Amino acid sequence: MGKGNGNGNGNGNGNGNGNGNGNEVGTGADNPSVFATGAGAGTGTGDAPGSKWTADLLILDHLPKEFFQLGPQELHQLFPGPTLIRLLSSQRPWFFVSTLLHGNETTGLKALQQLLMEYGSNLPCSLLLLIGNPAAAAQGLRSLPGQLDQNRIWADGALLATSWAQALLKEVLAHQPMAAIDIHNTTGRGEPYSVITHLNAEHMFLAREFSSNVVHFREPHTTLVNALGEHIPSVVLECGPSEGDEKRKDHLLHYLKALFSRSNIGQTSLVEPGLHLFESQARVFVGGRFAFGPQGSGGLSLDPDLDLNNFKLLAAGQLWGTYESRKDFEFLVRDTQGQDVTAQYFDLSNGEIRVRKPFVPSLITTSVPAAQEDCLCYIMKRI
Numbered sequence: 208m209g210k211g212n213g214n215g216n217g218n219g220n221g222n223g224n225g226n227g228n229g230n231e232v233g234t235g236a237d238n239p240s241v242f243a244t245g246a247g248a249g250t251g252t253g254d255a256p257g258s259k260w261t262a263d264l265l266i267l268d269h270l271p272k273e274f275f276q277l278g279p280q281e282l283h284q285l286f287p288g289p290t291l292i293r294l295l296s297s298q299r300p301w302f303f304v305s306t307l308l309h310g311n312e313t314t315g316l317k318a319l320q321q322l323l324m325e326y327g328s329n330l331p332c333s334l335l336l337l338i339g340n341p342a343a344a345a346q347g348l349r350s351l352p353g354q355l356d357q358n359r360i361w362a363d364g365a366l367l368a369t370s371w372a373q374a375l376l377k378e379v380l381a382h383q384p385m386a387a388i389d390i391h392n393t394t395g396r397g398e399p400y401s402v403i404t405h406l407n408a409e410h411m412f413l414a415r416e417f418s419s420n421v422v423h424f425r426e427p428h429t430t431l432v433n434a435l436g437e438h439i440p441s442v443v444l445e446c447g448p449s450e451g452d453e454k455r456k457d458h459l460l461h462y463l464k465a466l467f468s469r470s471n472i473g474q475t476s477l478v479e480p481g482l483h484l485f486e487s488q489a490r491v492f493v494g495g496r497f498a499f500g501p502q503g504s505g506g507l508s509l510d511p512d513l514d515l516n517n518f519k520l521l522a523a524g525q526l527w528g529t530y531e532s533r534k535d536f537e538f539l540v541r542d543t544q545g546q547d548v549t550a551q552y553f554d555l556s557n558g559e560i561r562v563r564k565p566f567v568p569s570l571i572t573t574s575v576p577a578a579q580e581d582c583l584c585y586i587m588k589r590i
C-alpha cells in the first residue's frame with residue numbers, strides 16, 4: 208500500500224480521486240484563495256484542475272475544503288498517498304512544511320489545519336505542504352507493514368530513484384523555499400525539542416525559536432532534513448507525544464505563525480546563552496524478546512518509565528532493565544560509524560543492564576513497535 212498509484216495519465220489508485228488527466232500544471236495560478244470549492248482530489252470527477260501525479264507523489268495547487276474536516280485517520284480519503292500541496296501567495300516567499308511522514312505523529316497536522324483555517328485566504332507566505340504518509344495515518348501506524356520508514360528514504364541513490372522522494376525533493380528545491388520544517392512527535396514522554404543536521408546560524412535559528420534543547424545529528428543520513436539541509440535551512444520539530452497536550456500543539460502553532468510572517472531567516476549563534484546543544488553519538492537498539500515492564504520468564508524487561516530520562520544526564524549505575532538469559536534478546540549500542548560500542552555505555556551482567564558512564568539520552572521510546580522499527584533511544588553529548 209502507498210505504492211501503485213497511477214502516474215501520468217490514468218489515476219489507477221482505486222480511490223475515486225479525480226487526478227488522472229495527466230495535465231501538467233505549473234506552480235499554480237496566483238490564486239489568493241487557498242480553498243477549493245470541491246473540484247480536485249476527493250471529488251471523483253476524474254478531472255481535477257491543478258493536480259498531477261509525479262511518481263507516487265500527488266501534487267495539488269489548492270487545498271480541498273474537506274482537508275479541515277478530516278482527522279489523521281480519515282485524511283487518506285482525500286490523499287491516498289504522499290501529497291504535496293502548493294499554495295501560492297503573491298510575492299511572498301515559499302516555506303516547506305512536512306507532516307505525517309510518520310503516520311501516527313499527528314500534532315503537525317492538527318496545528319496546520321488550525322493555522323490554515325485561521326489564515327483563510329490571507330496566507331502570509333507561499334506554502335509547500337507535504338502530507339507524508341496518510342495511508343499509515345489511516346491505520347494509526349508509523350509506517351505500513353512491510354513499508355520502508357518514510358523518513359529513511361531520502362538518500363542512497365537507488366532507493367531515492369525508485370521512490371516518490373526524488374520527485375518531492377526536485378519539486379521542493381525548484382521553489383527555493385526559505386526554510387524546511389519537518390514536524391514529528393515522540394512516542395516517549397518528554398518536552399518538545401529541535402533537531403538539525405547542519406551546524407550553522409540559520410539552521411540554529413529555526414531550531415532555537417522552537418526549543419532551547421537542540422540535537423545535531425548526521426546519522427541516520429537518510430532523513431528528509433539531511434537531504435534538504437544540504438540546500439536550505441532545515442529543522443525537525445519533535446513536538447513531544449502526539450496525544451494529550453493541547454499546549455504542545457499551541458506551541459507549534461505560535462512557532463509556525465511567527466516563522467511564516469518573516470521575510471528572511473534569522474541567525475542564531477551556536478553558543479547562545481541558554482542554548483543546550485547536543486550531538487548524537489550513538490543509538491541503542493533492542494531486538495528479540497523484550498517488553499517495557501515485566502517480561503515473564505526469559506527475555507528482557509525494560510523500565511517502563513525509561514522515557515522520563517529524556518534530556519537528563521544519567522548517573523553511572525542506573526538500572527535500565529533485567530533479564531534471565533542473554534540468548535533471548537539483543538541490546539546493542541552503535542556509534543555513528545556503525546561500530547558496536549555497547550560496552551562503553553552499558554554494563555550487562557548478573558541479569559541487569561546498567562548505565563556504565565554518564566550520558567544524556569533523547570527520543571527514548573517505551574513502545575515496543577517503535578523500538579523495533581527505529582531504536583530504543585539516541586545517546587548524546589553536550590557540545
Ligand SMILES: [Zn+2]
Nearest residue numbers: 309312391392
Ligand atoms: Zn517521526
